Amino acid sequence: xxxxxxxxxxLFRKEGQNVTLSCEQNLNHDAMYWYRQDPGQGLRLIxxxxxxxxxxxxxxxxxYSVSREKKESFPLTVTSAQKNPTAFYLCASSGSxxxxxxxxxxxxxxxxx
Amino acid sequence: xxxxxxxxxxxCAEGRAAxxxxxxxxxxxxxxxxxxxxxxxxxxxxIIHGLKNNETNEMASLIITEDRKSSTLIxxxxxxxxxxxxYCIVRVDQTGANxxxxxxxxxxxxxx
Numbered sequence: 001x002x003x004x005x006x007x008x009x010x011l012f013r014k015e016g017q018n019v020t021l022s023c024e025q026n027l028n029h030d031a032m033y034w035y036r037q038d039p040g041q042g043l044r045l046i047x048x049x050x051x052x053x054x055x056x057x058x059x060x061x062x063x064y065s066v067s068r069e070k071k072e073s074f075p076l077t078v079t080s081a082q083k084n085p086t087a088f089y090l091c092a093s094s095g096s097x098x099x100x101x102x103x104x105x106x107x108x109x110x111x112x113x
Numbered sequence: 114x115x116x117x118x119x120x121x122x123x124x125c126a127e128g129r130a131a132x133x134x135x136x137x138x139x140x141x142x143x144x145x146x147x148x149x150x151x152x153x154x155x156x157x158x159x160i161i162h163g164l165k166n167n168e169t170n171e172m173a174s175l176i177i178t179e180d181r182k183s184s185t186l187i188x189x190x191x192x193x194x195x196x197x198x199x200y201c202i203v204r205v206d207q208t209g210a211n212x213x214x215x216x217x218x219x220x221x222x223x224x225x
Contacts, residue, residue: 105156109154
């Protein structure tokens with residue numbers, strides 16, 4: 001089955017630790033995105049990538065980093081510099097940077113204490 | 114960038130049509146209207162999109178007013194599984210990114 005996988009579904013970390021969230025897609029999509037969602041809120045864009053080895057900051061990139069070494073993978077690292085890392089993180093992909101239909105993964109709920 | 118306004122919540126009886134409104138009075142001529150929904154603790158799911166003509170697919174219908182300043186998503190026969198947050202989105206173009214701007218949406222509750 002084609003789709004987007006995110007792992008793990010739940011993640012717990014101590015404050016001050018970096019943590020990397022996985023996102024893999026087998027849809028052969030060029031563009032990939034990371035969003036953050038806080039309780040009762042909409043989604044906010046963290047980073048996006050339109051092509052391998054290229055990525056751009058979204059609205060709330062501070063405290064996060066990404067890489068795009070392979071077309072199918074777009075991992076997100078939440079660094080210790082992110083002041084409020086506890087949130088629901090969603091990865092998405094689309095066929096191209098001009099395609100607005102995005103396919104979302106199931107999300108990773110990160111809790112930092 | 115066009116913004117959207119949606120009611121925060123709505124109820125609908127099971128089996129009845131659910132009509133979800135969205136205002137986007139500052140929409141530009143080349144901006145599409147997209148609808149997604151998010152079931153609790155899952156990733157959003159694409160429903161439908163349109164530019165100016167009404168659209169229908171297996172999930173829903175989209176009615177866009179002639180002046181394009183508002184639209185309505187119609188779920189013709191709502192089921193309990195349609196309980197979700199529904200997002201009305203118009204395109205946001207930021208330095209080439211075709212990301213989607215998700216606001217807070219409308220929380221639809223389908224009542225048995």
